[in-house]
Amino acid sequence: MGLFLFLMIEFEIYSPIEEITLPVFEQHKVRVFLKRDDMIHPFISGNKWRKLKYNLIKAQQQDKNHLITFGGAWSNHLLATACAAARFGFKSTAFVRGEDLNNEALFLCRTFGMKMIFTDRESYRDKHILFKRYFGNDDSAYFIDEGGAGEEAALGCSEIISELTDTYDHIFVAAGTGTTAAGIINGVYNQQRQTKVQVVSVLKGDFLGEEIQKLGPLPDQFSLHTDYHFGGYAKTKPELLEFIQMFASSTGILLDPVYTGKMMFALTDLISKSEFPAGTRILAIHTGGIFALLGMKEKFNF
Numbered sequence: 001m002g003l004f005l006f007l008m009i010e011f012e013i014y015s016p017i018e019e020i021t022l023p024v025f026e027q028h029k030v031r032v033f034l035k036r037d038d039m040i041h042p043f044i045s046g047n048k049w050r051k052l053k054y055n056l057i058k059a060q061q062q063d064k065n066h067l068i069t070f071g072g073a074w075s076n077h078l079l080a081t082a083c084a085a086a087r088f089g090f091k092s093t094a095f096v097r098g099e100d101l102n103n104e105a106l107f108l109c110r111t112f113g114m115k116m117i118f119t120d121r122e123s124y125r126d127k128h129i130l131f132k133r134y135f136g137n138d139d140s141a142y143f144i145d146e147g148g149a150g151e152e153a154a155l156g157c158s159e160i161i162s163e164l165t166d167t168y169d170h171i172f173v174a175a176g177t178g179t180t181a182a183g184i185i186n187g188v189y190n191q192q193r194q195t196k197v198q199v200v201s202v203l204k205g206d207f208l209g210e211e212i213q214k215l216g217p218l219p220d221q222f223s224l225h226t227d228y229h230f231g232g233y234a235k236t237k238p239e240l241l242e243f244i245q246m247f248a249s250s251t252g253i254l255l256d257p258v259y260t261g262k263m264m265f266a267l268t269d270l271i272s273k274s275e276f277p278a279g280t281r282i283l284a285i286h287t288g289g290i291f292a293l294l295g296m297k298e299k300f301n302f
């Protein structure tokens with residue numbers, strides 16, 4: 001120990017809750033609030049900070065100063081990890097799926113000092129083998145799964161619920177791996193809140209319930225929406241892009257096409273189909289990650 005200076009893995013969380021007033025919400029007399037986790041930090045954004053927090057604390061406790069992680073070329077998780085590593089005194093290396101390239105997201109990662117190992121899709125599949133092959137003999141290396149998934153991540157996400165001072169009938173959240181949703185469900189369950197958790201899957205299929213269950217019990221007040229993937233992960237349709245554009249121009253808040261755009265679309269669609277009675281209070285979680293929008297700019301019809 002001696003001269004080691006530990007940086008506290010923590011910063012003041014700024015994630016206010018704002019009411020969103022679109023005409024369709026007013027017509028159905030449903031109140032919609034948005035928890036602005038996107039405002040936690042410009043780069044260590046949204047759920048990616050929540051998912052990293054206990055991973056970083058664990059790495060520090062184990063005296064490991066080199067974060068090794070995984071992601072695609074537009075991964076919000078890579079950007080968050082690169083910036084968090086720089087901020088809290090770690091080195092960082094990422095296995096990036098696919099060919100060597102330098103898009104806006106990877107450019108920012110490199111600027112924060114992250115090293116990249118581009119990996120073909122075949123070898124990318126087994127992350128533990130990759131880690132072992134490159135860092136098996138490196139005592140300073142700490143493995144963080146793609147997207148930050150795992151128990152530490154769910155614990156960090158459950159803190160979204162501890163921060164709530166008001167009550168809501170429903171909480172809406174987008175799900176990729178389902179870790180964030182699992183954390184929120186655990187938080188709701190542990191605090192014995194009556195809130196229903198409405199999980200919007202951004203991928204095709206209905207396996208997310210099982211994934212979420214690996215990280216804690218699935219209470220009754222949980223619903224999974226599987227009709228809002230728009231063709232699959234990172235796939236879009238003109239309808240979704242138009243919605244994102246309408247939402248941004250009416251509220252001043254950006255959504256991304258991969259996660260929060262699909263979640264807010266689902267929420268708005270369900271309200272417009274009168275799924276919720278007048279007086280219902282809904283909290284949506286803005287899980288951040290708006291950089292993904294830049295990767296899709298050609299798809300917009302401007």
Ligand SMILES: *Cc1c(COP(=O)(O)O)cnc(C)c1O
Nearest residue numbers: 175176177178179180259287289
């Ligand atoms: C990664 C990400 C998610 C998905 O979180 P999971 O815990 O994998 O379900 C949701 N929203 C945004 C903006 C993300 O970047």
